Amino acid sequence: MKQVGMLLFVVLGGMALALEAAFLGPLGKSIGRLSASLSIFLIGVIVFSLAMIVLMVAGRRNYLSTLATLPKQPRWLLTGGLVGFIYTIVLTITTPLVGVGTTMVGILCGQITASLAIDHFGILGSERRAIDSYRIGALVLILIALWLIY
Structure with a gap:
């Protein structure tokens, strides 16, 4: 039930x-x-900051001490912020041109392709999960969906 x-x-x-x-x-x-794109990030920072303050006041966790350990993390882990930047720019440029549906199916196609490679090779510390015919079939169906929706 938890997985559902x-x-x-x-x-x-x-x-x-x-x-x-x-x-x-x-x-x-x-x-x-x-x-x-910048406005979306600014609003996100404000909302996250307010949420962290509320959780700290509620005594859930000291997020400031957690953030203080950020400079000690491997630099490559911090590049994840670039992904959000790229994603937001892609959405902003493509959505008016091809519509929300096509943009989302295209994004999904890219996500599935990259995630299959990440799983298969165990990239970035992920647990290795071999690509099988079912996963390839799912990717093919998503490619067909992209072709059909465009």
Whole structure:
């Protein structure tokens, strides 16, 4: 049952990404692509900061001491922030041109392709999971979906 709940949570996350694309397209047209992308990050920083303050006041965890260990982390782990930047720019540019559906299926296609490689080779410390015919079949179906929706 726990796994079903997690799958539903992941689906909700995917729905949120589609909403983000729907927001970024018109916002990018209105105020400019880079300004729209920056605004999304700024709002995210504000919301995360407020959430951390609320959790610290509630006594859940001392996030400031956790953040203090950030400079001690391997530098390559900190490059994950670039991924969000790239993703947001791609959404802002492509959504007005091809629509939310095509953008999301294209994003999904890229995600599945990269995640299969990460799993198969155990990249970035991930547990190795061999690519099998089912996973290849799923990727082919997503490629077909991209072709059909475009």
